[in-house]
Amino acid sequence: MHQAKEVNHMAQNHIDMGVRRFGRVNWLGLYTLALREVLRFFNVWTQTLLAPMVTAGLFLVIFTIAVGTRRGDVLGVPFLTFIAPGVLMMTIIQNAFANTSSSLVISKVQGNIVDTLMPPLSATELVLGYMAGAVVRGVCIAVLLWLGLQVTIGIGLAHPVLALAYAVLGAALLGGLGIVAGVYANKFDQMAAITNFIVTPLAFLSGSFYSITALPKVLHDITLFNPIFYLIDGLRYSVIGISDQPVALSLSVSVVSVVAVAGLAWVLFKTGYRLKS
Numbered sequence: 517m518h519q520a521k522e523v524n525h526m527a528q529n530h531i532d533m534g535v536r537r538f539g540r541v542n543w544l545g546l547y548t549l550a551l552r553e554v555l556r557f558f559n560v561w562t563q564t565l566l567a568p569m570v571t572a573g574l575f576l577v578i579f580t581i582a583v584g585t586r587r588g589d590v591l592g593v594p595f596l597t598f599i600a601p602g603v604l605m606m607t608i609i610q611n612a613f614a615n616t617s618s619s620l621v622i623s624k625v626q627g628n629i630v631d632t633l634m635p636p637l638s639a640t641e642l643v644l645g646y647m648a649g650a651v652v653r654g655v656c657i658a659v660l661l662w663l664g665l666q667v668t669i670g671i672g673l674a675h676p677v678l679a680l681a682y683a684v685l686g687a688a689l690l691g692g693l694g695i696v697a698g699v700y701a702n703k704f705d706q707m708a709a710i711t712n713f714i715v716t717p718l719a720f721l722s723g724s725f726y727s728i729t730a731l732p733k734v735l736h737d738i739t740l741f742n743p744i745f746y747l748i749d750g751l752r753y754s755v756i757g758i759s760d761q762p763v764a765l766s767l768s769v770s771v772v773s774v775v776a777v778a779g780l781a782w783v784l785f786k787t788g789y790r791l792k793s
Contacts (some may be wrong), residue, residue, distance in 0.1 A: 546641045549632070553649020557615055566612065568657050569664060572607045576600065576669075579725070590727055591758045600665050601752040602724030605686055609744065610660050612650040612687035613694040613715055619646065620698025621707050629791060639785035641780055643695065650691025651684055658683040662755075673757060678763070679754035685749040685770045690715070694778035697785045699791060718744050728760050743773040 557564035580596055587595040623629040637645070662679075665671045673679050693715070701707040721744040728736050739745050750766035751758035759766065785791070 533563055542636055542638070543639055545635055545637045546645050549637065549642070549645030550648035551650075553615065553619060553646060554652050556619060556649065557653050563711060564615075565656060565660065568607050568611050570663055572603050572661055573664065575603050580614075591729075591760075593756055593758060596669060597671060597756055598727075598752070598758075600669065600671050601727050601755040602722075602748050604658060604661055604665070604755070605682070605744075605748045605751045606719045606724050607661060608654040608683055609690040609719060609747065610715070611657055613655045613690040613711070614653040615650040616646045616691045616694030617701070617710075618694075619649070619699040620695065621701050622700075624702060624791075633788075633791060636664065639782045642785045643692070643781045646695050647688055647691040647778065650694060654687025654691070655680070655683050658687075673755055674757035675754045678767075679751060680704045681767070682747060682751040682754055682766060682770065685767075685774055686744075686751070689743065689747065689770065689777055691775045692774065693779050695781040696777065696784060699781075699789060702790065718742055719787070723748050723760065743769060746770050746773075788789040 576596065578598070579599060583595060589595070590598040620629070625633060627748045632642070662671070662673070697707060697710045697715075701710060721739070722742050723739065728745070729738050731739065746761065746766040746769040749761050750763060750770060753763050753766070783789075
């Protein structure tokens with residue numbers, strides 16, 4: 517009888533040791549990780565917020581000077597008005613990707629990635645924490661850049677709530693992709709290769725500066741497999757009210773893409789791929 521009680525007591529202790537004292541979600545840990553990621557880019561705001569706005573402005577100035585009014589209207593709107601949402605989304609996604617990927621690669625190179633992996637954070641909480649930083653950075657850039665566009669060329673918002681949704685989805689998608697790239701890359705040159713040969717081509721060849729209706733059929737069909745195209749097309753509809761594809765399709769593809777990339781990032785954190793070895 518005494519031995520049975522001792523066995524039950526040991527089993528109960530084993531169960532208690534396996535139960536997270538923070539509950540189903542470690543809200544404090546998740547908040548701390550997200551806050552760390554936000555403060556990372558706010559501490560160098562001239563590099564992470566001001567510089568992207570300058571770059572986006574240069575894109576618009578260069579296209580205005582090089583093309584000007586000779587380009588004519590695109591889908592019934594002036595060329596500069598047409599490309600502005602594309603430049604806006606391209607800026608959002610590039611900086612969201614940089615936020616998560618640089619955080620992970622720097623931690624791995626400096627050898628302090630263990631400071632993130634050791635706390636009692638689940639794979640889901642790690643994904644959400646890193647993506648939260650990317651989303652905040654992306655939305656901040658979106659708001660600042662849109663204010664600049666409104667002042668300079670008078671672009672408003674045809675559908676404000678939908679525009680915010682696409683900004684969040686774009687930042688979340690590339691933030692998740694940045695996690696995947698950051699986990700895979702062990703050196704800065706590997707990350708540079710991923711950025712230059714994958715992220716940048718996907719961003720530039722996604723209808724940012726043109727309507728895909730002008731493309732040859734082969735390139736048109738290939739573009740339809742690029743999830744970033746749907747982000748740009750959806751944001752363009754949200755800002756100026758025109759698009760190449762139905763907004764419901766763009767929104768659906770964007771949501772599914774975010775879930776898929778976040779799922780892949782979750783698997784990498786769960787298995788510890790290239791993190792715990």
